[in-house]
Every structure is written in structure tokens, then in C-alpha cells.
Amino acid sequence: MPSPGETVPFLDPYPGRSGILSWIFSTDHKRIGMLYLWSILTMFAVGVVIGVLMRLELIAPGRTIMGAQTYNAMFTLHGVVMIFLFVIPGIPAAFGNILLPLQIGAEDVSFPRLNIFSWWLYLTGAALAVTSLFTGGGPPDTGWTFYVPFSERTTTNVSLAVVAVFILGFSSILTGLNFITTIHRLRAPKMSWGKLPLFVWSLYATAWIQLLATPVLGITVALVFIERLLGIGLFDPARGGDPLLYQHLFWIYSHPAVYIMIVPAMGVVSDIIPAFARKSIFGYKAIAVSSLAIAFAGSLVWAHHMFTSGMSDTAVMVFSFLTFVVAIPSAIKVFNWVATLYKGSIYLEPPLLFSLGFIFLFSAGGLTGLVLGSAGTDIHVHDTYFVVAHFHYVIFGGTGFGLFAAMHFWFPKIFGRMYDRKLANASWYLLIGGFNMLYFPMFIIGLMGMPRRYYDYLPMYQTGHMVSTVGSWVLVAGLVTMFWGLSKCFHGPRTVGRNPWGAATLEWTLPSPPPHLTFLDPPDEVPSPYSYEGVKRDD
Amino acid sequence: MTEHHKDYLGDKFGMWLFLFTEILLFGGLFLLYSVYLHRYPAEFHQAGLELSRVFGTANTIVLITSSFTVAMAISALQQGRRVLCQGLLASTIVLAGVFMVNKYFEWSAKIGHGIYPGSPELVDGPGGTNIFFGLYYVMTGAHGLHVVIGAALLGFCMLRIGQGRVTADDFGLLENGGLYWHLVDLVWIFLFPLFYLIS
Ligand code: HEM
Ligand SMILES: [Cu+2]
Numbered sequence: 001m002p003s004p005g006e007t008v009p010f011l012d013p014y015p016g017r018s019g020i021l022s023w024i025f026s027t028d029h030k031r032i033g034m035l036y037l038w039s040i041l042t043m044f045a046v047g048v049v050i051g052v053l054m055r056l057e058l059i060a061p062g063r064t065i066m067g068a069q070t071y072n073a074m075f076t077l078h079g080v081v082m083i084f085l086f087v088i089p090g091i092p093a094a095f096g097n098i099l100l101p102l103q104i105g106a107e108d109v110s111f112p113r114l115n116i117f118s119w120w121l122y123l124t125g126a127a128l129a130v131t132s133l134f135t136g137g138g139p140p141d142t143g144w145t146f147y148v149p150f151s152e153r154t155t156t157n158v159s160l161a162v163v164a165v166f167i168l169g170f171s172s173i174l175t176g177l178n179f180i181t182t183i184h185r186l187r188a189p190k191m192s193w194g195k196l197p198l199f200v201w202s203l204y205a206t207a208w209i210q211l212l213a214t215p216v217l218g219i220t221v222a223l224v225f226i227e228r229l230l231g232i233g234l235f236d237p238a239r240g241g242d243p244l245l246y247q248h249l250f251w252i253y254s255h256p257a258v259y260i261m262i263v264p265a266m267g268v269v270s271d272i273i274p275a276f277a278r279k280s281i282f283g284y285k286a287i288a289v290s291s292l293a294i295a296f297a298g299s300l301v302w303a304h305h306m307f308t309s310g311m312s313d314t315a316v317m318v319f320s321f322l323t324f325v326v327a328i329p330s331a332i333k334v335f336n337w338v339a340t341l342y343k344g345s346i347y348l349e350p351p352l353l354f355s356l357g358f359i360f361l362f363s364a365g366g367l368t369g370l371v372l373g374s375a376g377t378d379i380h381v382h383d384t385y386f387v388v389a390h391f392h393y394v395i396f397g398g399t400g401f402g403l404f405a406a407m408h409f410w411f412p413k414i415f416g417r418m419y420d421r422k423l424a425n426a427s428w429y430l431l432i433g434g435f436n437m438l439y440f441p442m443f444i445i446g447l448m449g450m451p452r453r454y455y456d457y458l459p460m461y462q463t464g465h466m467v468s469t470v471g472s473w474v475l476v477a478g479l480v481t482m483f484w485g486l487s488k489c490f491h492g493p494r495t496v497g498r499n500p501w502g503a504a505t506l507e508w509t510l511p512s513p514p515p516h517l518t519f520l521d522p523p524d525e526v527p528s529p530y531s532y533e534g535v536k537r538d539d
Numbered sequence: 540m541t542e543h544h545k546d547y548l549g550d551k552f553g554m555w556l557f558l559f560t561e562i563l564l565f566g567g568l569f570l571l572y573s574v575y576l577h578r579y580p581a582e583f584h585q586a587g588l589e590l591s592r593v594f595g596t597a598n599t600i601v602l603i604t605s606s607f608t609v610a611m612a613i614s615a616l617q618q619g620r621r622v623l624c625q626g627l628l629a630s631t632i633v634l635a636g637v638f639m640v641n642k643y644f645e646w647s648a649k650i651g652h653g654i655y656p657g658s659p660e661l662v663d664g665p666g667g668t669n670i671f672f673g674l675y676y677v678m679t680g681a682h683g684l685h686v687v688i689g690a691a692l693l694g695f696c697m698l699r700i701g702q703g704r705v706t707a708d709d710f711g712l713l714e715n716g717g718l719y720w721h722l723v724d725l726v727w728i729f730l731f732p733l734f735y736l737i738s
Pocket of ligand 1: 082388392400475
């Protein structure tokens, strides 16, 4: 006779335990994942609203709805929210938490209490970031990069913002630590490394980056704080310091951090594509290893953000070369996904659509990244809208669409209900269309010389800016449609079976939604994650 | 929910990962130090002379001794000698206190001589000297913070041992506390020559 914990869906109250406390102090990885999911989606909404307001300001030259100082605060906040509160925790902390133990047949993560603690840290960091807007000398205006010397001198409330970033970094480290230990220690006995779903591999690589790179960010922002407090001058040339060293330290974290953002999304796509091509993944090993290769090589290229900062020419050449090298593992993945689709019996459902969107947008972002990575061209486009377009293609088109794909793939599992597929498909067209309309013109005006981080511009850039702003409205319409479609998951009878897509990883052997307690005993049989022979759809 | 199974190796593995992150955190500072040492060798040597080797050496001995007492505390617990273990932990914490008091006097003396972050003497003096002392305060300060955290952690272990929650059969927490303490010690072993013995 199974205990109630083994039958009651984890979304419903555990007998004798209900209410908000059973969520915010839960040590269940699934519930913690949900806490993260709602948190990051909230922050995403905040970031989008700010982004759209900025776009509105830029619809015409001159002041439209806000002045220079407000605009500076806006892009800083937009960057901080999107980077530290949305994409970095993003897929790993939300979907990784929910799925990692399920995919490896474990009962939970290694350190469940540390897990909820890291969510509380996240919440604290978010609260401090918001507080920094309304206290001290006003909202920070440095950009999310907190470059010295400005970040040391500005009277706005940078001190609190960097404390928030420090705490968020700590939260991220703890999640990474937890995942690495879990993957090493808690795999079901028959779950060998070669049978790990690629999403798990990607979480593994990500966790290492989180663990190894984030402490450097911690100390870097701590130094900004100390400088503001004590004025030592470690980065101040007048006092013997060197501002370039700040940039080195900052990017030693923040370049690897872009892989914290993108690698989990690559894992999501690697899980989705074979399921909808009904064909085993092409190049399992290559994809798994390339995640690790990205993690490794990605830690050696940070100074490509500093080609115009006055490094030696040798350094510029070396970092430029290494940047080209790091593009290889990403390209390997793209080729493998496409090869998986080749001659597959594809059925086009929303998760696959969003994955294809990911491949397309990520490739555009990745290829333009090479333009930035080669020092010669970067001198021309550095700090222009070309860069803004590039990183939105990579992080929004990549990680954002990866997250959307994950939601459409796993929401039926998590909620036990199907979303509205028509709305999902319609939203995809709006999103892809709006996205390209919003960001593609930025490539062009960037090449023409439009600098980033300005609220005003010369009339020559107006057409591009106007198209872009209209695109932001289309994109928002797409987002609203998408969430409207997904909201069908939240109410009504739970009708989805165990395996609506006919996928082969372990989470699909569990009921939808999974019960509170899963895999109390590790599964006896561990299937090969991408072999669909004999796998039955159950919707 | 049900009790999670204890995974002794997993706990230790996690702790080692955490220690890694601590090393990287200090790594950022060591990186700054090495770049600036390369840039201002003469000033660094000169400024190093102003630090008291007596204080530095004393504190090194104190910390090494405390690492030793922690290691003995773990062995004592493993042999089931609870009171001895608690005594050894208490002496470790006392040694941590001695270290901090020493540090306090050392810093006060420096500050008394007008050497502190942003002081006119440093700001108007040579850049390399300012950086040396700036790093000195930041790095030994960060280390001091870790001493305090480590001591608190060992205090927590004592409490748990007193409650019978950490025992001869289940000593993972104490072992991890000990590991943390060794890290604190290790960082100091690097800081000591870099600042006190540089000249
Ligand atoms: C509707 C969605 C979005 C819109 C309309 C939007 C718009 C913008 C605009 C107008 C800027 C400022 C450009 C400048 O003046 O330099 C910007 C900067 C930025 N955006 Fe977005 N964005 C959106 C979504 C995102 C997402 C999803 C992410 C990341 C996940 C993101 C990350 C960033 C970052 C990091 C910056 C740089 C901030 C800085 O310069 O410090 N954005 N975005
Ligand atoms: Cu980079």
C-alpha cells in the first residue's frame, strides 16, 4: 500500500500540510523548482516592461517619454533583472530543479535544505535589487556591468545593487554545488554516465561554470562595494590602481556566465528534438562532450569584451583566436541537432517549433558573435547597437526560446494538463516575427554607428529605431498569446497521461503531475534516453 | 516528508566543492596582488618592511596550532571521547579569538600611524604603497571574516555534539567544519609571506 506521498500530486497539499508555508519552506525539489519558475517569470515580466518602455523612448529622436538619467537607470535595471534574476537562475533553477532528480531516478537533490536556502537567497537578492531603486541616491545608472571608475563615483545607489548581485551569485553557486553533487552521487544504480539525458549533461556543465566562475564575480562586486565605502583606489589610476583590472575580473566571470545562460537551453533542445523526430539523437557523445568543452574553453576568452580597452596587441590576437575556437563546440551542437532532424519522422508540436526557433535565432546570434570576436571588425561595432542585437539574439533568442520550449515540453508533465496548442502555435509566429522586427534593425543601425546606452540619436537612425519599437509591440503580443495559451495548464481536470509526447527519459514514466515522493527506490530499468522503440505515447 | 538518506561521501564532496569556490574567491584577490606586485616591485618591498613580522609570525603559529587542535578534535570524536573533543574545539575557538585580537592590535597600530584606506598619507604617497596597503586591508580583512565564520561553524559543531546530534558514528558535520578551518589556515599560509615576508 503506497503512502499518500507516493500518490498525491506534488502540486496538491500533502495530507496534513497545506498553505503557503508548505511551499516557501518546502525541501521538495519539485516545489522549489516551481518557486523559482514563478520568480523568474515575474522578473522576466518586469524586465520586458522596462525594455518596452526603453523602446518607446527610442521611437523618435529627442526626449519622448523619459530623460537621460531615467533612461540610464532603465537600461541598468533591465540588464540586472534580465541577467541576474531571469536568465542566470532561469532554466537550471526552475526546470533543472524539477527535472534533474526525476531524469536520473533520484529521490531529490543531494542537499534539499541548501536548495530552499538558495531560493531564499535569490529572493533576498531580488528584494535588495528592487530596494536599491528607491533608496540612497536613486536607481543605479552604471549598466549591469558596473564598470569602474563610474560605478565608484556615481552618487546613485550602486552599493546596494552590488550587494544584491553578490547574494544572487551566492545563490547561484549553491545551486551549482547541489547539482554537481547530485549528479555524481544520486544517479540510479543503472543510470551510467552514458545514459544521462543530455539535459542533465548540460546542467552538469553549467553547474561547473556556476561553481568556478561565480566566486570571481562575488569578489569583484565586493571590491566595488569596498571602494565606494573606503575609497582605497585599487582601480583608480590616481592612486596606483588600474581600471583595466576591474574589467578583467568582471569578464572572467561574465563571459563564462553567458554559458551559464545558454548551455541549459541547449540541453532542453537536445532533449526535445529527438522526441519529435522519433529518432535517436545524432552524436550523443559529441553533444555531451561539447557542453564540457564549452565550459572549459569559455573560461579562456573573457577579454574579447575588452578589445577597445587598451590591452596589448598580443592579448587582443590571442583572445580573438580563442573566441573563434569556442564557437566550435556550439557549432557541433547545431550540426548534431540538424542531423537528428534529417530523415526523422517529424511531428511539429509547439516544443519542437520553439526549439527550431532557438536554433535559428541562436545561430544568427552566434555568427554575429564572430564578427564581434574578430578584433578588426569589433573595433568598428564595439558598443554599438550591433552588440545589443547580437546578445539579444543569443540570450533572448537562445535562452529565452529555450525556456519557452521547455515550458511547452514539460508543462503538461508538471501540471497534468495540456495547453492550448493553437494559441501556442500562433504565439510562435508572433514571437519569431516580432523578435526579428525588434532586433534585426539593430544590426543595421549598429553597423551604421548607432552607439548603445543612449536615450537620444541622430535622425539618420530613425527608421531603424521605429521599426524596432513596433517590433517590440508585436513581440509583446506574442508573449501575451503564449502565456494565455499556457494558462490552460493551470485549471480544469488533469487529463494528460504519463507520456504525452512519447519521449523516453525517466520523468515520462511518472504520473503527470508527479507525486510528492518519487523514486523512493531507484528504478529497476533505465532506458536509453533517446531510443523510441517500444515507447508508447500516452496522452 | 521522509528523512533523506544520509550520504556521507556526498556531504564531503559538496564541502570540497564549496572550498573550491572559496579558493577562487581569494583567487581573484591573489590575481590582483600578483599583477600589482609585478608593476610595483620596489614599493611592495618597501611597504612590506612596515608590517610587523612579530605579529605576523605569532598569528601564523596561532593558526597552525588551531588547525592541529581541530584535527585532534575530529580524532577524539571518532574514538568516542566527546568531552575531549569539545575541549579541543573550545581551544580552537579560543585560538581564533587570539588571532583576531592580535589582528586588532596590528590594525590599530597601522591606523595610528596614518596608514588606512583613503588616509592622506597613503593617498598622497606613491601609488604602489597605497595599493600594497589597500590589498593588505582587503585581503587580511576578508581572511579575518573567514576566521570569524569558521569559529562560528566550529561553535555550532560543539553545540551539535552537546546535543548528541554529531557523534562518533555520524561526524560528517564536524569533519566538514574542520575542512573549512583548514582552508582558513591555508589562505593565511599564503597571505603571510605575501605581505610580511615580501621584503
Ligand atoms: C521585450 C523584450 C526586450 C526588449 C524590448 C529589450 C530592449 C532592450 C533595450 C532597448 C536595451 C538598451 C539598449 C541600449 O540603450 O543600449 C536593452 C539592453 C539590454 N537587454 Fe534587453 N530587451 C528585451 C529582452 C531582453 C532579454 C530577454 C534579455 C536577457 C535575457 C535582455 C538583456 C539585456 C541586456 C543585458 C542589456 C544591456 C543593458 C546594459 O547596457 O547595461 N533583454 N534591451
Ligand atoms: Cu564574452
